[in-house]
Amino acid sequence: MSSLTDFRLIPPLDTYPKVVALSQKLPGKILLLALFSAGLSFRTDSWLHLSAFMTAMTFLPQLRPVLLTIATFASLYLANWPNVEIPWSIRQQHYPTVIFFKPLIFIAVLVFFAAYYTAIMQNKDRWYAKRPIRNLLVFYILLLIAATSVPFSSPQDVYLWTFLAVLGKYLWFFNYTLLDRHNKETPPLALQTGYYFPFWGGSNTPFPKGAAYLRKIEAKNPEQLAISQLKGIKLLYWALLLALLEKLLNQIFYGNANTSHAFSGITFSLDIPSLYTVLHDVAGHSYPWYMNWLALLANFFTRLLWFSVWGHVIIACCRMAGYNALRNTYKPLQSASIADFWNRFYYYFKELLVDNFFYPAFLRYFKKWPRIRLFFATFAAAGFGNILYHFLRETGSIADNGFWPALWSFRVYMFYGIVLSTAISISQLYEKKRPTDMSWLRKNFVTPVFVVGFYCILSIFDSSDRNLSLGDHFIFLLKLFNIHVS
Amino acid sequence: MDNKTKLKTFLQELLADYGKETDFSDDDLLVTSGLLDSLAVLRMVVFLEEEFGIDLAERGFDQNDFDSLSNIMRLVTP
Numbered sequence: 200m201s202s203l204t205d206f207r208l209i210p211p212l213d214t215y216p217k218v219v220a221l222s223q224k225l226p227g228k229i230l231l232l233a234l235f236s237a238g239l240s241f242r243t244d245s246w247l248h249l250s251a252f253m254t255a256m257t258f259l260p261q262l263r264p265v266l267l268t269i270a271t272f273a274s275l276y277l278a279n280w281p282n283v284e285i286p287w288s289i290r291q292q293h294y295p296t297v298i299f300f301k302p303l304i305f306i307a308v309l310v311f312f313a314a315y316y317t318a319i320m321q322n323k324d325r326w327y328a329k330r331p332i333r334n335l336l337v338f339y340i341l342l343l344i345a346a347t348s349v350p351f352s353s354p355q356d357v358y359l360w361t362f363l364a365v366l367g368k369y370l371w372f373f374n375y376t377l378l379d380r381h382n383k384e385t386p387p388l389a390l391q392t393g394y395y396f397p398f399w400g401g402s403n404t405p406f407p408k409g410a411a412y413l414r415k416i417e418a419k420n421p422e423q424l425a426i427s428q429l430k431g432i433k434l435l436y437w438a439l440l441l442a443l444l445e446k447l448l449n450q451i452f453y454g455n456a457n458t459s460h461a462f463s464g465i466t467f468s469l470d471i472p473s474l475y476t477v478l479h480d481v482a483g484h485s486y487p488w489y490m491n492w493l494a495l496l497a498n499f500f501t502r503l504l505w506f507s508v509w510g511h512v513i514i515a516c517c518r519m520a521g522y523n524a525l526r527n528t529y530k531p532l533q534s535a536s537i538a539d540f541w542n543r544f545y546y547y548f549k550e551l552l553v554d555n556f557f558y559p560a561f562l563r564y565f566k567k568w569p570r571i572r573l574f575f576a577t578f579a580a581a582g583f584g585n586i587l588y589h590f591l592r593e594t595g596s597i598a599d600n601g602f603w604p605a606l607w608s609f610r611v612y613m614f615y616g617i618v619l620s621t622a623i624s625i626s627q628l629y630e631k632k633r634p635t636d637m638s639w640l641r642k643n644f645v646t647p648v649f650v651v652g653f654y655c656i657l658s659i660f661d662s663s664d665r666n667l668s669l670g671d672h673f674i675f676l677l678k679l680f681n682i683h684v685s
Numbered sequence: 686m687d688n689k690t691k692l693k694t695f696l697q698e699l700l701a702d703y704g705k706e707t708d709f710s711d712d713d714l715l716v717t718s719g720l721l722d723s724l725a726v727l728r729m730v731v732f733l734e735e736e737f738g739i740d741l742a743e744r745g746f747d748q749n750d751f752d753s754l755s756n757i758m759r760l761v762t763p
Contacts, residue, residue, distance in 0.1 A: 382747055411749060415717055525719050542722060553723040554748065561727060562742035566734070573727070627724065 209437050213429040222425035228257055231428050235519050238435045242442070242512050248277055252398055253519045260424060263417065263521055264386055268393030275396070280305060282396050284364045285357070286598035304358070308365045309392060312373050316388055320380065331377045332555060339363075339370060339591065347602040364594045368403055369395055371588070374555055375409030382411040399516035403592055404548045406513050407524035418521040431518030434526065438511035445504040452497040474498035478659070478667060478675050488681040495679065499655040503531065506545070534650045535642070537626035541581065541619075544654075548588075556584035574624045582620030586613050596665065608665040611672055615660035622653065688737070688761050693754060695732050699725050711755040716748065726751045737761055 212218050221227035236250035243249070252270035256263050275282055280301035315335065319328040327334050346359055372395040379385040391410045399406070407413065418424035447465065454468025477486055477494040486494070510527030517524045527546050534540035542549055561576035590609050597605040637646070656679075660672050674684050686694075696715065697707040705720050715721045729751050733739040739760060750756050 378747075381745060382749055384749070412717070415714070415749070415752075525717075538724070550723070557723065558726075558746050558748070562730070562746055569731070576727075630724065 208440065209433050212433060213426045218429065219422060219425050222429060223421040227425070231425075231432060231519075232257060235428070235432055235435060235515075238432070238439055239512075239516070241439055242435075245274070245278070248274065249398065249516060253516070256520045257424070257428070260418065260421075260521060264390050264393065267397060267520065268390055270398040271393045271396065274398040275305070276302075282365060282368055283361065284368070284595070285361050286364060286595040300361075304361045304365055307362060308369060309395075311366070312369070312376075313388060316373075316376065316380075319377070331380075332374050335370070335373065335377065336587070336591075339366060343591075343594070343597055344602050347597060360594070360598050364598075367591055367594045370591065371403055371551055371555070372396070372405050372409075375405050375412075375551075378554055379409045379411035384411040384414040386410055386414065397517070399520065400513045403588075404545075404551050406510075406527065406547050407517060407522070408547065408550055408554070413522050413524075416523050418523060423523070424521050427518045427521055427523035430523065431515045434511050434518065435515035438508045438515060441504055441511070442508045445501060445508060448497075448501055448504065452493075452501065469493070471497045474659075474662075475664065478662065478664070478671070481671055481674060488678060491675065491679050495655060495659065499658050502658075503544075507531075510545075510547075532647055532651060533643075535646055536630060537622045537650055537653055538630060539626075540650050540654055541623055552580040552584040552588070556580040570628060573627055577624040577627055578620045580620070581623045582616045585619070586616040589616075611660055611662065611665075611667065611669050614669055615657065618657060618660070622657075689754070689758060691736065692757055692761065695729075696754060696757075699728060709754070711758075712753050714752050716752045723748075729757065733757075733760060 222231055232250065232254055235253065236246060239246040239249060252266070252274070256266050256270075259266060283301040283305055315331075318325075319331050322328055342363060346356075346363060351359055375394075376385075376388070376391055385391070394405070394410045394413060397406070407416070418427045450465050450468060452469055452471045453473070454466075454470050471493045472486060472490065474494050474497075477491050480486060507528040514524050514526055525546060529543045529546065531540055531543045534543055557576050557580035560579035561572060565572040565575055586609075589612055590606065593605060593609070596608065599605075600608065656676070659676055660669075662672075677684055696709070699721060700707045700709070700715070703721060703725065709715065716723075716726060726748060730741060733741070741760075750760055
């Protein structure tokens, strides 16, 4: 029985002493890099230059922070500065023909932050140095309001909006630098630029956290590097298996409706409509109630798989570069509570909210009322911080529609954030009261089904489509139970 | 009981609550390694506030300070 439970589809290579020893020698290193590159070539067209960066970092570990900075800048250049996004409505206007426009805006944002950071470090008693993260966020929001309120002429508005879009992308990376400003592990600011949108990928959420954290998880000797890289290979190949499963499920669920996901050789399909389609079926007569359920479930599980694969590949590259980071998604279907799922599903986003909102709120407010203290801090993170993060990500919508209309169109996600944070708060309050002697069925089936069911239903409101009202989402929710409201 | 023993006992209880091995050394990274999470850090914060009267809002908060027993000891005896 134990041999069955110990079975791993991908063997735990990092725990085999002989494999770890071989991985520290030249042939072993070459083998690891070749295996990783081969796996990576299935996931990204950039596999060749990513592999080149990882090779350099494998053979010159003493130069890792410098190499990381070079690799990050080189990958931005090779991908034509994907970190510089220009809002659609702005792109239609006067577009600068300056050849270095994108890197110049990027450098302008870095220089702006370097000036702010230097001012904070040199004037610790000044008002702006007291709460630097809050001040940076307030400054950014005020700048967004000003940019949508004051009519700037072209091409000034192009420069301003591009600057704002890029600053928005780097906002949370900068916040980690500010959080780490007193930490002994924090490298100089120039080297931290390598941690901003590092070459292994990611989103506006720093993967994995800030520079001080990366320093701490960095391999300090050849053995640690070998273990980190073996874990990277394991995770990459696990991601490839999950990607195959995702393709298979997409074929079975959606079939030819989504040909880009068609799985070769398999023609069977349930032809389930997409969540987008059933959500827009406001009249409610096109699909029976069970088809709405199938659309919701199929969307939830395929998204969960896609998201896991995405995070796994990023962390696998990070580990291969010598930073032994924790996984972004870790067995979410085994979650023991609503708070636990939040921790397991999108670990680095949760950490961002915890570091920027949860701890500050917990340390400052309601110290004498433990339950209110925990509830408030959770609400500050999973509610307020979560909504703020997602709203500030929508610079395109803000530029196109104006600040206040964009905020109003965001009300469905606000509702989502409020329900989520309330549920997580309640879950945390009762965390300690959970019985430890649960039956196998309750621990491994009933509780996870309840938790995943909650997130699945809540995902109705986690839509990026801003054209539907809150009422439209509720109409869909009722249709799941065969209740039709016109 | 000295401060270090008090802290170690508390951390062992915390690890036991999380169903983890309670044997650890002073420099083992408890949060970075994934043994404990942010909720556990909160319990450490409350423990330091109640047991040692430490106000982290005033002295500045860094999650790294809670990563190992030796780091936490630096908060208790700066």
